[in-house]
Amino acid sequence: MVWGHASVRDPDGRGVWMKAAGYAFEEVTEDRVVLVSSRGEVLDGRGERHLEYPIHTELMAARPDVNAVVHTHAQAAVAFASLGVPLRAISHDAISFLDPDVPRFNDTGNLITTEDQGKALAACLGDAAGLLIPNHGLVTVGDTPAVAVMLAVLLARACDTQLRAIAANGPAEWSSDDEVREKRATITTPGFFTAGYAYLLRRAAGG
Numbered sequence: 001m002v003w004g005h006a007s008v009r010d011p012d013g014r015g016v017w018m019k020a021a022g023y024a025f026e027e028v029t030e031d032r033v034v035l036v037s038s039r040g041e042v043l044d045g046r047g048e049r050h051l052e053y054p055i056h057t058e059l060m061a062a063r064p065d066v067n068a069v070v071h072t073h074a075q076a077a078v079a080f081a082s083l084g085v086p087l088r089a090i091s092h093d094a095i096s097f098l099d100p101d102v103p104r105f106n107d108t109g110n111l112i113t114t115e116d117q118g119k120a121l122a123a124c125l126g127d128a129a130g131l132l133i134p135n136h137g138l139v140t141v142g143d144t145p146a147v148a149v150m151l152a153v154l155l156a157r158a159c160d161t162q163l164r165a166i167a168a169n170g171p172a173e174w175s176s177d178d179e180v181r182e183k184r185a186t187i188t189t190p191g192f193f194t195a196g197y198a199y200l201l202r203r204a205a206g207g
Helices: 053-062 075-081 092-097 115-125 145-167 177-186 190-204
Strands: 005-009 016-019 033-036 042-044 068-072 130-133 137-142
Touching: 005 053, 005 145, 016 053, 033 053, 053 068, 053 115, 053 137, 068 145, 075 130, 075 137, 075 145, 092 145, 092 177, 115 130, 115 137, 130 145, 137 145, 145 190
Parallel strands: none
Antiparallel strands: 005 016, 005 068, 016 033, 033 042, 068 137, 130 137
């Protein structure tokens, strides 16, 4: 609905550009993004910032390699995180997150609204591609918006696939650690992420 958010790093180092609060992802237009400083000040753009801006500002402060962050409350991710079981490579979707498992941020299931909470979240993420926040949602990061967005889609799909397997009294098998590494090298290339992202953009534009 309207509570997830995405951001990109400001190229001039002033903070992060985020979707303005109150809009769903599919409603975002050029005039519905705001520039938010590390202290939560809206420096440019029209609209209000999201309360959880520290997710974005603190992750980018901790990870110079990260230029985009996505946070959603995907139902499958929330349901899967509540089980407390490892994420398995049942499909290709999970392979970006298994080093050896997707991190879980367990400090709070409430909103991440303070600098200290954002720093703790960044510490939990480490150098991973994404994490789950039990009772809350997911966060993914990337060097480009295409990577961060596609990782959010893939993590939610991976959680959904495993939930389906669990409902069928499984899973009974999944890719080995060696195969996961092989898949990451052959599947999750820059072209993989840009192709998926381009499709999402076409779909959003009605093309």
